Amino acid sequence: MRFGVVVFPGSDEREIIDGLKESLGEDVGYIWHRDESFSGYDAVILPGGSSFGHYLRPGALASHSPVMEKVVEFAKKGGPVLGISNGFQILLEKGFFPGTFLPNESLQYRCGLSRLEVVRKDTPFTALYEEGEEITLPLAQRYGRYSVSAKDLEILENNRQIVLRYKKNLDGSTGAIAGLVNENGNVFGIMARPERAIQGILGGTDGRKIFLSLKGGLK
Amino acid sequence: MEYILKVVVALKEGIFDPQGEGIRKTLVDMGFLQAKSVRMQKHAEILLEAASMEDALRTGLLITEKVLVNPVLETYSYTLEQKEGSDR
Numbered sequence: 272m273r274f275g276v277v278v279f280p281g282s283d284e285r286e287i288i289d290g291l292k293e294s295l296g297e298d299v300g301y302i303w304h305r306d307e308s309f310s311g312y313d314a315v316i317l318p319g320g321s322s323f324g325h326y327l328r329p330g331a332l333a334s335h336s337p338v339m340e341k342v343v344e345f346a347k348k349g350g351p352v353l354g355i356s357n358g359f360q361i362l363l364e365k366g367f368f369p370g371t372f373l374p375n376e377s378l379q380y381r382c383g384l385s386r387l388e389v390v391r392k393d394t395p396f397t398a399l400y401e402e403g404e405e406i407t408l409p410l411a412q413r414y415g416r417y418s419v420s421a422k423d424l425e426i427l428e429n430n431r432q433i434v435l436r437y438k439k440n441l442d443g444s445t446g447a448i449a450g451l452v453n454e455n456g457n458v459f460g461i462m463a464r465p466e467r468a469i470q471g472i473l474g475g476t477d478g479r480k481i482f483l484s485l486k487g488g489l490k
Numbered sequence: 491m492e493y494i495l496k497v498v499v500a501l502k503e504g505i506f507d508p509q510g511e512g513i514r515k516t517l518v519d520m521g522f523l524q525a526k527s528v529r530m531q532k533h534a535e536i537l538l539e540a541a542s543m544e545d546a547l548r549t550g551l552l553i554t555e556k557v558l559v560n561p562v563l564e565t566y567s568y569t570l571e572q573k574e575g576s577d578r
Contacts, residue, residue, distance in 0.1 A: 371560060373506075
């Protein structure tokens, strides 16, 4: 299968590409944010980083990049879309998820490992995990505090859109939400960085299964 | 014709402003104990080319609501004026 990684000015796409290509042997291509169309990809990834320097709001400007209309179309047709960290923020700004991202409650840039619980395994992104499985993934963010109204939280819970929760909610995310899918279950936003947990030499491999689940689902 | 749209984007009341609070603490450290609260806002100034004030307003509001403002956290106010000397 072929992964497409969207690149915005300020994106951290390097590790995704390295992790997928070198560690998992996958076929990966770049999609420039100003491209109005792309084709030949089985899954699309929006990377972490600071697209547009987080100007205006994290992910706000990137959400209006020409490529995002095509990403919406790809998602509407059922294509899997993975938004990592800033990618999650971009997907939220584009309207895939309710709520907003606030500065971390600690007001600190959080750079470290977090323990997460896999709440839902029947998604293209978590199929290879067990329900209730605890995994460790690195975080690298300042605006990681997911905040959503009680009303929308109820909708997310009723739709089973919550896929990952923090075991220790250090940054004050509503409901300790660490990862969400859209109603259709094919668009996944995760604040942690699974691409930094592919190669064991970098400290952990718990992120591999997200990419391998995607691969498995499309074979 | 040219119009100048000025938009002030502010956090809604009750939403915590880390930047403002950081500034306030610095002010206190500096001895400005009279500063009880600081809230920072964003001010955007946009030069619009439009056929009329109505046209400029319509575009200006679209820009404001679609791009500049996060309606979950922010409110805004604006002024719109024709730019002096732009009747040509």
